[in-house]
């Protein structure tokens with residue numbers, strides 16, 4: 107696997123590959139890689155001649171400095187994992203390499219997607235995400251880029267950004283990879299205490315019950331039920347739960363046959379914030 111730290115080096119390497127008509131699949135990550143990341147990388151390997159993974163903990167998408175400082179860094183293990191799945195290229199830039207002296211976000215208009223859910227609780231988060239992904243797309247110019255449905259709002263926002271800015275890349279959404287107990291895999295899971303990690307399985311259990319309830323119950327009733335379940339929980343604190351339409355991410359008003367819905371949740375386990383979601387049928 108080739109490892110590049112500078113824009114210049116990776117650009118010139120990838121330009122030569124493009125001249126040979128190689129297709130590039132790209133998976134942006136913040137490292138502390140797990141099976142969820144690897145599932146995206148494996149998809150990229152299946153469909154492209156060359157696969158690039160980047161590891162970059164993007165400061166502009168964190169509104170919580172403590173979360174940024176404590177974000178897990180396991181670069182040696184990450185490199186081994188990437189080698190083990192035959193990743194071709196790792197891009198590992200420094201903050202200075204990406205932002206030079208100006209660590210700031212561009213302002214984006216994602217047609218309101220950015221004001222829902224995570225947007226309400228993480229100030230400036232999606233401007234940070236948009237800024238870094240746009241920059242990384244410009245450097246790597248991939249044919250296809252892979253994102254997890256774990257961060258479903260992010261996935262929809264990236265699709266919107268690509269469409270609005272006419273960026274020539276296909277965005278591929280990939281299913282959520284879970285631990286054995288159902289907890290959605292996340293780099294932040296390594297920061298959970300043993301107890302919290304076990305208890306956090308509750309989140310997916312609730313989501314599965316929500317999926318069942320959605321067949322026959324009104325969204326308002328389901329919201330109340332979810333809230334009551336967490337009120338009684340000794341380890342987990344609900345930040346938000348909402349059932350929203352996939353396309354606009356707006357909270358459901360009444361079920362419409364042709365629309366697709368998902369339930370979204372954010373929960374604190376101690377001081378670790380966990381998010382998850384599930385596709386609903388109706």
Ligand code: AMP
Nearest residue numbers: 135136137142253254256257282283291
């Ligand atoms: P991150 O390193 O957390 O920024 O994630 C990098 C990419 O991996 C994003 O597109 C995430 O949505 C995706 N991802 C993270 N966790 C999972 C998971 N459990 N299943 C599928 N994709 C995931």
